[in-house]
Amino acid sequence: MQRPRGVTLLAILALVIAGSNLLTGVMLIAGNLTFSDVFGPVPDLGELQAEFEHIMRFILLVLSLGILGVGVGLLTLKNWARATMRVLAVLGILGALITMVKAFSDGEAGRFLFCALLGGAYYWAFYYLGQKPIRAAFAPPPPGETPPPASPGGDPAA
Numbered sequence: 001m002q003r004p005r006g007v008t009l010l011a012i013l014a015l016v017i018a019g020s021n022l023l024t025g026v027m028l029i030a031g032n033l034t035f036s037d038v039f040g041p042v043p044d045l046g047e048l049q050a051e052f053e054h055i056m057r058f059i060l061l062v063l064s065l066g067i068l069g070v071g072v073g074l075l076t077l078k079n080w081a082r083a084t085m086r087v088l089a090v091l092g093i094l095g096a097l098i099t100m101v102k103a104f105s106d107g108e109a110g111r112f113l114f115c116a117l118l119g120g121a122y123y124w125a126f127y128y129l130g131q132k133p134i135r136a137a138f139a140p141p142p143p144g145e146t147p148p149p150a151s152p153g154g155d156p157a158a
Contacts, residue, residue: 004137006128007074010085014071021064028057079138086129092122 027033035053045052070088073081096119103112128134 002137003075003077004134007077007082007134007137010125010129011071011074014067014074014085018064018068018071021060021067025057025060025064028053028060077138079140082129082135082138086126089122089126089129093119093126096122 024033024038028035028038035056067088070081070084074085096115100112100115100119103109103115
């Protein structure tokens with residue numbers, strides 16, 4: 001079965017985001033960036049600040065490598081990658097909703113709209129990867145058959 005176009009799009013997005021986060025993590029470790037440059041104001045933790053930033057650098061790199069793996073898994077039609085991307089989409093929806101509430105209470109219409117669009121994109125990814133034809137594309141081949149190589153092509157959901 002050919003890889004659906006939407007899956008290819010999600011895989012490319014995951015790879016771009018992972019690459020960007022990986023580059024950011026490396027720049028944080030190298031000292032070319034500070035946490036306040038990347039994440040905005042960071043609460044002052046006193047003597048724990050250096051340890052906190054060290055742990056956060058490590059977490060950023062591990063998450064980036066994980067998302068890189070999910071992107072490759074989507075490109076190769078691994079079902080675990082589809083399931084992981086759906087979980088990440090739910091977490092993204094929750095994060096977008098929380099940020100929307102904060103933006104609404106702060107009166108920041110632009111941030112509210114951006115988070116609404118981002119939440120909609122996460123919802124689309126969750127819905128799309130749960131459709132029956134897309135799930136079928138990730139299903140393992142019957143025993144005794146070798147799967148054809150995944151190639152970009154038509155979208156079976158369309």
